[in-house]
Amino acid sequence: MKKNINCTVSPNIAFDEQKFREFTLKKLKLTDSEEVYVRMTRRSVDARTKNIKVNTAAEVFINEEPSNPLSYDKAYKDVRDSKRAIIVGAGPGGLFAALRFLELGVKPIILERGKDVRARRRDLAAINKDNVVNPDSNYCFGEGGAGTYSDGKLYTRSKKRGDFRRILEIFVAHGADEKILVDAHPHIGTNKLPKVIAEIRESIIEAGGEIHFDSRVVDILLEKDQVKGVRTQNGFTYEGDTIILATGHSARDIFELLAEKKIEIETKPFALGVRIEHPQPLIDSIQYHGGRDRGPYLPAAAYSLVSQVRFEGKEKGVFSFCMCPGGFIVPSATAQDEIVVNGMSPSRRDSKYANSGIVVSVDHEDFKPYVKEHGVLAGMAFQRAIEHKAWLSSDKTQVAPAQRLADFVNDKVSNSLNETSYQPGLNSIDMREVLPPQVAHRLKYGFKSFGRKMKGYLTNEAQLIGIESRTSSPVRIPRDRESYQHTQIKGLFPCGEGAGYAGGIASAAMDGEKCAEKAFEQFYV
Template sequence: MKKEIQFRLSPREAFDEKVFEKKVLSELGLHKGQDNIQIRQTKRSIDARGRQVKVNVSVETFINEEPSSRVIGEYRYKNIENASSVIIVGSGPAGLFAALRVIELGGKPIILERGKDVRSRRRDLAAINKEHLVNPESNYCFGEGGAGTYSDGKLYTRSKKRGDIRRVLEIMVKFGATEQILVDAHPHIGTNKLPGLVKALRQQVLDAGGEIHFDTRVDNIILNGNEVIGVKTQEGETIKGLGVILATGHSARDIYHLLYQKKILLEAKPFALGVRVEHNQSLIDSIQYHCAGDRGPYLPASSYSLVQQTYFEGKQRGVFSFCMCPGGFIVPAATSPGELVVNGMSPSRRDGKFANSGLVAAVELEDIPEFAQFGPLAAMEFQAKVEKTAWKAGGKTQVAPAQRLLDFVENKESQNLLETSYQPGLQTSNMNEVLPPFIAVRLRDAFIAFGKKMKGYLCNEAQIIGVESRTSSPVRIPREKDSFEHPQIKRLYPCGEGAGYAGGIVSAAMDGERCAEKIMEKYGK
């Protein structure tokens, strides 16, 4: 017999397995040993709005009955070694999930990845952190798994219209992710766990007869009239297939330049730009959990989500928190020498000393009229200029410009900086001069508002580190609404974050699947 129950529990009751089991049995009027009873949580979310933190838990109980598998879908990957090929450019979540879906539908994916496999990437990441050397082909953004591999692994998305969220999460579980991602309201995997998942996905593609080529940058798209027939790599090799799924991520500027030079339709796209703000995790815990800084042994490191409308020269723009990383650290995310970009990540346990989050302001095209000369690449060129300014302010290395938070709001020079998780180091700078004026003003106003929403947030025991500029693609590669095909170039399928159609691991994975379905439906017969 199966029963479903909803509970509102204390953190200890929710996260201590023995106490949780005792609570459920008591609610059912049962005791251990009376019957064959198995209990599992199906949904769990933390409610910290009141003075006492509560955990909402949905529970399934099975009495004298074996539990069904949490993974309810069937994901079968037959051998497609001799099938028609689909070229997939990029091995991030969009590219990998597109490849798996192509296999399911009877096609052979050929993934071309400019960077290295996840293991080899580690050496290049170490070189950025320790030696300030940026490999433009292998870094935090480029390489197997894409930018998402070395990130917090956040799996929460609101993009329900883009595909089947449950399906994506179940596939992740099938290939090694913990089943807890099917339970938690805001699931995450963690930067320490993602490489193993990515390797398992890669192996499945290879086992089914697909191909993955690392250190293989696509330098040209081969056209026959208005139709893609293949691509050319940096080694001069021509690879042909049914079509091309372009899943290159939001930082592949060379691809945008290539498309622009070939007069393939592009659009400038609004994005967001700002800084990373870093607090002690204990301070965020004390604010969010209404405690003295010690959240206890059961609650996870707390997070926050903030948004504020701001005004500058009569224009209203939103400022919002982005990619909040509890117990995490800040990393250098530049993709070329001569630029400075920061991002955040955290391990699966989220047990680091610091909390960090992007705090970014929306940038509309009317905010940057001086870049209109660059046409569809206007926002990208603006983004690049800000990153170069930050690089200069940090001393022309990967040392990042930084300022204490309250000093920034009050436009004061910081005499010194705090301990940080950012390994390359910090340089005291007035971020009001590093950031474009319209961004700085909006961020200052927003931080004042955030300090009122979260008492203690706005203080000089926090610091901002810049710049956080790769929140999303500043360019959109257009596609038809129903077919997902480029409106001008046949057999070209813009996909994922780099094309402007996703905003995270899960939404990118779903978009990859849908692009695979569309190309196989039209050309895979």
């Protein structure tokens, strides 16, 4: 017999498997003499009051074998001799497009400009220790894309785009912890995600697909308005009538290539600002209404903040982005002459720091000065100029400009900075030297608003670290709503974050699957 149970429990019960089992047996008036298997299916912390509770759901199997929690079957077709599809980019969009092609009997050929996850680590170390950025292998480029060395957050509001549960199950089938099927805000962790990505690669190769690293696409081959293949920087040509273009939000050379070939692209609004780093115990204290020791059961606390701030008569949003509890700030530049920061967390989220992007919406009005010279790439040029300015402010290294939070709000340069998780180090400056005036103004008053919402948030124990500028793509590659093909080029399927159709690992993965399905319907049936 199977029973479903929903209950609200204390954290020490919700996060202790044995205690949760004992609670469930008591709730259902069962004894250990019976064969009972308890599987938690949902867990969500409710910290709105001092009496913190956890909402849970569970399946209880009584005197019967528990069912498999995964409906997904990792049994792919052998596609060695099948028709081929070219996928540019091995981020979540590209990898999940490839897995879907395997299921549909199509041979995916992935071209990735960067390296595999193991080799990629050496290039990440070079950024942190030697301030050397490899433009093809860094925190943004390489196997798994920008998400591989991030928090591995899988939460998305875009669940209508596809089967979110299916995406989670595919990750679990490739080695992710089953807890991602349970927690309301699932994450894999930067320490575990590389192994999962490597397992996905093995699935693709074992089924007969191909993945080529160090293969940066430099040309898209066209015959009239139909794609015929791509050419890589090492001189190889890969022919095909379908291309899934899943290059990520930082592949500026691809945007430039499309513009050069007069393949239609559009300027798109995005967001820009800073990373803010607090002591994690301080955020725990604020969110959990108590002291700075959250105890052994509660997870590192997160937050989500938003405010509207007026500047020169126009209101725009200031909001937290990609909040990483118990995490680290990392250098995410893709060129030597820029500074970009991002956040990541290990699976246990046990760093002593909390960090989050705090960003301001920017749009065509902000890009105006760049339109004459850069046209449709004006947003990208605006983004690049600010990143370059930050690099110049720190003696042309990856040492990031920084300022204590209360000092920034009070227009004061910090005499000293706090300890930080950012390995290249920090340089104390007035952040208004690198931020556009409209962004700096809105950040200042946004932080004041956040300080009122979270008492203790606005403090010099926190510091701003810049620049957080890769929140999303500054370009959209237009596609037909029904066919998912580019509005101008047949066989070209713009996909994921880089094309402007996703905002994170899960949504990019769902978009990748959808692009593969649409390509199959139109070219392989």
